[in-house]
Amino acid sequence: MALALGAGLVALAIVFFIVQPVAKGLHASLEREDDELTETEARKRVALLALRDVEYDFLAGKLDDKDYRSLKGELTAEALAALEADEKARAGTSSDADAALEAEIAQIRAGIRQGIFCSDCGAQNESGSRFCSSCGHALHAAAVS
Numbered sequence: 001m002a003l004a005l006g007a008g009l010v011a012l013a014i015v016f017f018i019v020q021p022v023a024k025g026l027h028a029s030l031e032r033e034d035d036e037l038t039e040t041e042a043r044k045r046v047a048l049l050a051l052r053d054v055e056y057d058f059l060a061g062k063l064d065d066k067d068y069r070s071l072k073g074e075l076t077a078e079a080l081a082a083l084e085a086d087e088k089a090r091a092g093t094s095s096d097a098d099a100a101l102e103a104e105i106a107q108i109r110a111g112i113r114q115g116i117f118c119s120d121c122g123a124q125n126e127s128g129s130r131f132c133s134s135c136g137h138a139l140h141a142a143a144v145s
């Protein structure tokens with residue numbers, strides 16, 4: 001009897017040890033970006049919440065050991081997949097934004113390179129400009145080549 005109680009307490013301590021960082025991590029992410037959850041962030045949150053619920057249900061005695069193990073295995077796999085997807089999504093959006101910015105910069109550079117020089121003041125204007133940005137003199141399309 002004493003042995004079973006001791007083993008039970010050890011199991012409880014282990015589960016508590018596992019739950020704590022999960023619950024903490026969950027809190028941190030909730031506080032950080034609650035207003036703008038992406039699809040992958042939402043998936044991650046759901047997976048972590050489900051994992052936490054399984055731990056609580058097991059602690060409350062609603063789940064037996066077999067159910068707990070199989071559920072936890074599934075949910076841990078899902079949580080890991082969700083975390084990975086979220087990491088990828090973050091990396092994806094940042095590199096996409098970088099690529100868009102690079103393209104924009106390249107476009108502006110190209111525009112300046114083939115820009116129109118004002119026949120009045122000599123200022124260089126972006127290609128497609130109809131009036132000089134420096135003096136307001138009308139620019140001629142013929143100047144573009």
Ligand SMILES: [Zn+2]
Pocket residue numbers: 118119120121122123132133134135136137
């Ligand atoms: Zn001008």
